[in-house]
Amino acid sequence: MAKSSEVVHGYPHLDTVRAAITAVHRRLSPDGVHSYAPSVLPADVAFADQDDLHLGAQRVARALVQHLHLPDARMIVSFREMHHAASVELTAGPEYFIELNDRFRTHRRDIGAALAHEIMHVLLHRLDLSFRGTRDNEILTDTATTYLGAGWLLLDAFREDDVSSQKLGYLTPEEFGYVLAKRAIAFDEDPSPWFTSPQGYTAYTKGRAQALRDAQQPPLTSAGWAGRHRYAKERRHAMEHLGQAAARHQGAESSSYSFERGPDGPLVSFPCPTCHQRIRVPVRGRVRARCGLCRTILECDT
Numbered sequence: 001m002a003k004s005s006e007v008v009h010g011y012p013h014l015d016t017v018r019a020a021i022t023a024v025h026r027r028l029s030p031d032g033v034h035s036y037a038p039s040v041l042p043a044d045v046a047f048a049d050q051d052d053l054h055l056g057a058q059r060v061a062r063a064l065v066q067h068l069h070l071p072d073a074r075m076i077v078s079f080r081e082m083h084h085a086a087s088v089e090l091t092a093g094p095e096y097f098i099e100l101n102d103r104f105r106t107h108r109r110d111i112g113a114a115l116a117h118e119i120m121h122v123l124l125h126r127l128d129l130s131f132r133g134t135r136d137n138e139i140l141t142d143t144a145t146t147y148l149g150a151g152w153l154l155l156d157a158f159r160e161d162d163v164s165s166q167k168l169g170y171l172t173p174e175e176f177g178y179v180l181a182k183r184a185i186a187f188d189e190d191p192s193p194w195f196t197s198p199q200g201y202t203a204y205t206k207g208r209a210q211a212l213r214d215a216q217q218p219p220l221t222s223a224g225w226a227g228r229h230r231y232a233k234e235r236r237h238a239m240e241h242l243g244q245a246a247a248r249h250q251g252a253e254s255s256s257y258s259f260e261r262g263p264d265g266p267l268v269s270f271p272c273p274t275c276h277q278r279i280r281v282p283v284r285g286r287v288r289a290r291c292g293l294c295r296t297i298l299e300c301d302t
Contacts, residue, residue, distance in 0.1 A: 007165050008172050011210065013139050017175055018276040020131070020143035021182065022293070025275040027129045030295050037187050039149035040067040042194050045112035053079075053105060060112045061098065064119045064150055073122055077115070079105055085168050088118040090125045109196070113153040113168050120145040138170040146171075146179040152191050155180060155200045173200065177207020185211060186274055186294075215273040217256055219281070221299045228301070235259065235268075235283065235302075242266055259283065268302050 011017075025033055044063040047056050054077065061075040077098045085104075089097040098118045104111050120141050124130060129144075131137045145151035154169045155176040167173065181204065184191055195201040216222050218231035238259035257270035266283040275294035281287050281302055289298045 007160060007167050009174060010172055011175055013171060013175055016136050016139045017143050017179060020140040021147060022276045023129060024144050024147055025294050027127055036148040039152060039189060047108040047111050049108060057111055061115050064116055067150060068119055068123050070123060086114040086118050088121050096122050110157040113157040116145050116150040116153050117141060117169060142169045142171045143179050146176060147183050152180055152194055155203060156195050156197050158200045159197050160199045173203030174206045177204035178210050180204055181208035181211035219268055219270060219300045219302045221301045239266060272296055
């Protein structure tokens with residue numbers, strides 16, 4: 001949880017977020033990823049002020065456990081004074097103990113958000129999926145929570161005004177919006193009606209714009225004129241460079257694609273706009289490529 005002056009905006013963790021999306025696809029497979037459709041629905045995690053605190057927390061935890069395909073995990077939720085929003089004790093199970101910050105006793109609408117992050121820790125523990133270092137591992141957790149359909153709760157818990165703010169998780173609001181938009185595009189889902197936080201919805205729209213740009217980069221045919229023009233110029237330069245026995249040529253610093261020499265001619269490699277696994281295709285005009293990781297079909301003009 002953060003005070004107003006501590007809320008970071010923008011995309012400082014974008015490379016790690018994209019690596020996390022790739023890691024989730026690799027670990028779960030395309031069918032596994034899509035088994036998390038649809039997202040957890042607001043009615044399943046709603047928490048009214050008149051609900052019993054502990055029974056309500058157990059009910060929301062149970063809904064998230066079921067959504068994240070953890071039928072064997074029973075969550076025991078308690079509350080205490082602590083610096084962080086929540087913590088979970090990762091053991092062999094079958095019971096997992098989650099502690100929530102005491103402030104959630106009176107901020108019950110956000111209990112689902114805190115539980116979603118902690119229960120994702122349990123899922124990643126069972127999947128044996130982690131990143132090195134606390135920071136990157138927490139970014140993986142936020143990204144997986146959002147991409148697998150429970151992280152919209154974390155973005156909806158973001159609220160900010162002139163005197164105070166609240167933000168849960170390690171991603172910036174815009175990064176949460178980016179991952180949520182990537183999921184919305186991949187799953188043909190619209191999370192817009194679920195937001196109760198105007199600031200969360202604004203961050204989602206900004207993240208969605210960033211996510212849409214991923215699908216508008218060369219050599220994809222959906223790239224705009226400026227990108228296509230830059231690509232053509234760099235392709236000409238690369239062909240000359242590769243012809244001088246160089247093995248690889250990176251595009252401009254702002255480009256995500258690179259050229260290399262293949263056994264049957266030049267290749268261009270670029271990240272899949274869905275899962276960010278790198279794809280290599282021949283440089284020979286219009287081609288259709290299929291991502292070997294997420295199975296997305298891509299129309300390219302190389």
